[in-house]
Amino acid sequence: MNIFCDLDLSPAAKTLLEAGVAPHQVIYPAIRAGSVLAQAGFDPAVQAAEVAFGQPAVASVLAAGQLRWLQVASAGYTRFDTPDFRAAAARTGLQVTNSSTVYAGPCAEQVLAFMLAQARLLPAALRTQCGSGSPEWNALRSGCTMMGGQNVLLLGYGAIGIRLVELLRPFGLSMVAYRRRSRGDETVPVVTQAGLPTALAQADAVVNLLPDNPDSRHFFAAERFAQMKLGAVFYNIGRGTTVDQGVLFDALQSGRLAAAWLDVTDPEPLPPEHPLLRAPNCHITPHIAGGHYQEAESLVGHFLKNFERYQAGASLRDRVV
Amino acid sequence: MNIFCDLDLSPAAKTLLEAGVAPHQVIYPAIRAGSVLAQAGFDPAVQAAEVAFGQPAVASVLAAGQLRWLQVASAGYTRFDTPDFRAAAARTGLQVTNSSTVYAGPCAEQVLAFMLAQARLLPAALRTQCGSGSPEWNALRSGCTMMGGQNVLLLGYGAIGIRLVELLRPFGLSMVAYRRRSRGDETVPVVTQAGLPTALAQADAVVNLLPDNPDSRHFFAAERFAQMKLGAVFYNIGRGTTVDQGVLFDALQSGRLAAAWLDVTDPEPLPPEHPLLRAPNCHITPHIAGGHYQEAESLVGHFLKNFERYQAGASLRDRVV
Numbered sequence: 206m207n208i209f210c211d212l213d214l215s216p217a218a219k220t221l222l223e224a225g226v227a228p229h230q231v232i233y234p235a236i237r238a239g240s241v242l243a244q245a246g247f248d249p250a251v252q253a254a255e256v257a258f259g260q261p262a263v264a265s266v267l268a269a270g271q272l273r274w275l276q277v278a279s280a281g282y283t284r285f286d287t288p289d290f291r292a293a294a295a296r297t298g299l300q301v302t303n304s305s306t307v308y309a310g311p312c313a314e315q316v317l318a319f320m321l322a323q324a325r326l327l328p329a330a331l332r333t334q335c336g337s338g339s340p341e342w343n344a345l346r347s348g349c350t351m352m353g354g355q356n357v358l359l360l361g362y363g364a365i366g367i368r369l370v371e372l373l374r375p376f377g378l379s380m381v382a383y384r385r386r387s388r389g390d391e392t393v394p395v396v397t398q399a400g401l402p403t404a405l406a407q408a409d410a411v412v413n414l415l416p417d418n419p420d421s422r423h424f425f426a427a428e429r430f431a432q433m434k435l436g437a438v439f440y441n442i443g444r445g446t447t448v449d450q451g452v453l454f455d456a457l458q459s460g461r462l463a464a465a466w467l468d469v470t471d472p473e474p475l476p477p478e479h480p481l482l483r484a485p486n487c488h489i490t491p492h493i494a495g496g497h498y499q500e501a502e503s504l505v506g507h508f509l510k511n512f513e514r515y516q517a518g519a520s521l522r523d524r525v526v
Numbered sequence: 527m528n529i530f531c532d533l534d535l536s537p538a539a540k541t542l543l544e545a546g547v548a549p550h551q552v553i554y555p556a557i558r559a560g561s562v563l564a565q566a567g568f569d570p571a572v573q574a575a576e577v578a579f580g581q582p583a584v585a586s587v588l589a590a591g592q593l594r595w596l597q598v599a600s601a602g603y604t605r606f607d608t609p610d611f612r613a614a615a616a617r618t619g620l621q622v623t624n625s626s627t628v629y630a631g632p633c634a635e636q637v638l639a640f641m642l643a644q645a646r647l648l649p650a651a652l653r654t655q656c657g658s659g660s661p662e663w664n665a666l667r668s669g670c671t672m673m674g675g676q677n678v679l680l681l682g683y684g685a686i687g688i689r690l691v692e693l694l695r696p697f698g699l700s701m702v703a704y705r706r707r708s709r710g711d712e713t714v715p716v717v718t719q720a721g722l723p724t725a726l727a728q729a730d731a732v733v734n735l736l737p738d739n740p741d742s743r744h745f746f747a748a749e750r751f752a753q754m755k756l757g758a759v760f761y762n763i764g765r766g767t768t769v770d771q772g773v774l775f776d777a778l779q780s781g782r783l784a785a786a787w788l789d790v791t792d793p794e795p796l797p798p799e800h801p802l803l804r805a806p807n808c809h810i811t812p813h814i815a816g817g818h819y820q821e822a823e824s825l826v827g828h829f830l831k832n833f834e835r836y837q838a839g840a841s842l843r844d845r846v847v
Contacts (some may be wrong), residue, residue: 248727314673314697318646320638330811334795334803337813344816352635371696374636474655482655492658496667525568 207232208512209254210276211261218501222258225509256515258508267293271276273301274515278504280495281364281444282525283417294526301526302511305504308495309364312442313496316412319371319440324350328488339426352376352401358383358404360424361414361443362391364523369412381408405432410440417444425449430456430504434465436463445471450481457484468494528553529833533584534598537585539748539822543579546830577836588614595621595836599825601629601686601816603766603846604738615847622847623832628684629816633763635684636815637733638693640761640787645671649809672776673697679704679725681745682735682764683712685844688731701728706741726753731761738765746770749776757784763815766792773837778805787816 217516223231226511234248251257251265258274261285263462266275276286282303301496302474322328326348335341355378359366362382370380370392380393405411409454411433415421426440426449434437439462441448450471456462464486471493481487497503498500511521527550531543541787544552551713555569572578572586578596584605589597598606603624611767615622647669649823656662676699680687683703691701691713700706701714702725708716726732732754746760747770762769765806771792777783785807791800794813802808818824832842 211643218695309668310672310674312640315646318639318642318648319797321641322648325636325639325647325801325811325814327639327643327811330814331649331809333812334798334810337814342812345814347821349632349814349817349819349821351631351818353631374696375692476659477655487654489655490646490648491654491656491662491663491666492589493670494713495648495650496670498668498670500668 206256207235207254209248209251209261210255211248211257211259212501212504214501214505218505221502222261222505222508225505230481246249247445256512262447265292266299270297272297272299274302274521276508276511277301277303277457277525278508280304280305280312280363281416285526291526298526300521300524302506302521302523303525304317304434305523306508307500307507308448309368311497312365312414313344313368313372314455316369316414316440316442316469319442319488320352320410320412321440322488323438323464324352348422348453352378353503354378355409356407357381357410357412358408359393359414361416362393362395363414365414365442371416379451396423402432406434407519408434408437410438413439413441413443413447415443415447417446421447423447423449425453427452431459433462434459438463439465440466440467441465445469445473450479454480454484457481457486459476464488469493527551527573527577530555530569530572530578530580530582531559532580533822535822535826539826541686542823543826543829544748546826547833549673553564571816578834584611584632587620587710590617593618593620593624594808595676595827595842597844597847598622598624599829600624601626601633602737604765606847607737607739620847621845623842623844624846625828626685626844628733628821628828630689632818633686633690633735633815634693636789636811637735637761637763640729640763640789641673641733641748641759642808643809644759644785644787654759675699675701676730677728678702678731678733679729680714680733680735681717682737683714684735686735686763688713690735690827722750723753727755729758731759732764734760734768736764736768738767742768742769744770746774748773752780754783756782759784760786762790766790766794771800775801775808777807778802778807779781783807785809788815 208226208229208231210231232250234250247262248265248411251261254270255273259278266423278302285301289449326345330345333341353376357378358379359382362384366382369516373380382391382393382395383401384395415424424447430452454466457465466488468490469492474483514521529547529550529552531552532555553571553733555571568583569586571584571589576594578593580599601624606622645668651666653664660795674697678699678701680703683705687703694701703712703714703716704722736745745768751773774786778786787809789811790813796803835842
């Protein structure tokens with residue numbers, strides 16, 4: 206069996222992958238993907254593979270008649286999340302999994318890092334050397350907010366949301382999750398479309414974990430920002446395309462929102478003249494939420510666990526198509 | 527009964543206090559303390575009080591023959607933590623409580639904010655607009671560390687440590703606390719003096735929660751920094767006096783420590799020319815760990831709960847002398 210992999214793996218991760226799939230062969234493209242987020246161009250090498258792991262282009266996958274399983278090396282899988290691709294995959298019996306198990310922990314920790322940095326006003330507090338009792342010090346001290354008692358609304362409840370709920374549990378805050386459909390197995394109360402305006406109006410923290418798909422584009426536009434509580438904080442580690450950034454900027458500038466913390470924007474990075482880069486209450490990191498030491502090894506480890514299941518004919522983890 | 531209070535209370539907090547102790551009287555000094563951390567000068571008004579709440583000077587307290595109970599409006603109570611004061615209090619039957627219950631939550635959240643900001647490299651990540659796949663982006667992404675699996679050593683295990691352990695629990699890390707004496711009721715394994723070098727050598731995160739007292743001054747000096755693991759991170763939200771800051775600077779500059787996060791320094795603020803202010807891996811906030819919205823109301827609420835116990839002759843919470 207040929208396993209196609211287009212990730213730019215470290216020597217250690219490459220050895221781990223090749224030893225893990227032996228006696229099967231790993232085949233590589235001529236040019237590797239530049240990062241786990243990058244999408245490769247058309248690659249005929251995929252056509253010789255039964256299994257693919259990485260970030261192949263949709264066209265490469267569709268042209269690969271022998272391909273039975275693709276594991277995407279990210280949590281996002283936007284380009285495969287279309288009716289056309291799903292129909293094609295159903296015809297050929299192709300399964301698609303993603304790597305959300307790998308990214309749930311670091312992404313949930315990134316959200317909590319954002320929430321606590323906001324609660325403790327770290328951006329301002331790290332910049333100042335003000336003395337005890339000064340007006341600036343009094344403003345910082347009394348401006349800090351306790352996590353306990355806050356209302357948190359999660360938009361999206363996949364692997365990241367589940368982990369985030371675990372991490373938030375001891376703070377004693379109130380949590381609710383928005384999903385298109387409740388499945389009944391969630392660890393927090395769920396609201397669907399009908400309950401969203403009320404949930405937005407009550408939330409002190411709105412945590413956007415939505416993936417990019419046709420339903421989620423500009424999910425946060427004028428109407429939803431207008432439904433939010435005055436002084437709420439907006440967090441986005443889903444995808445930048447889910448937010449109308451012009452409306453977000455207005456909400457930040459008017460003070461309607463107290464702050465925004467974004468790990469994702471549209472585009473990435475934002476052009477240097479983008480107004481969000483100059484909004485003092487907008488805090489942006491460059492799409493690093495999933496990153497962690499030995500990320501490639503984690504991705505390979507997750508792939509190998511699924512490879513074992515694939516060979517045993519068992520159901521695959523993180524199946525998305 | 528007269529209750530002396532030298533805190534600079536908001537009108538709401540003042541009303542809360544006065545209504546809470548009625549029909550007893552609250553008496554105020556001519557000049558209020560500038561902040562909950564400030565220490566007032568000698569104040570003869572304390573002499574008319576049975577109960578004091580705030581930050582009176584040691585001399586005022588010692589001169590107050592009718593005083594039976596003092597509640598200090600901070601977690602720190604250094605100036606009352608001396609053999610002389612303890613002996614005088616024992617002679618007159620004076621009880622001293624602090625406000626550590628009020629500060630446990632915000633201080634524990636400050637420590638976790640620091641730890642997660644370090645794990646997700648927020649100071650660097652918030653400054654850059656680097657693009658996916660760039661060398662800077664790769665370094666950030668792979669430089670992020672997961673909380674899970676880390677060894678955390680807490681120095682001090684009072685109210686803050688107990689709360690911090692609760693907040694850290696879901697991350698799946700390994701925790702150990704240093705105390706002078708184990709009491710057997712701790713929620714994590716405890717090491718005493720003998721076990722400290724090994725605990726320091728194993729810790730990825732060293733969290734200093736020690737109060738300022740003669741035993742803790744320069745507790746972190748050359749020897750203890752030398753015992754730490756290469757690349758460990760040092761957190762201090764105890765008191766600045768517990769650290770030899772020159773040695774800390776050297777450890778940060780040599781890379782022996784990966785980073786330090788300090789909410790307390792000695793003095794506060796550091797003079798503008800202090801080398802720690804220019805160390806890129808030293809992150810300093812201006813002693814705001816205890817701060818939170820409606821802090822004065824929290825302090826008054828905590829005092830009133832103890833006042834009820836005082837009147838009922840019950841044992842007081844947060845008793846320190």
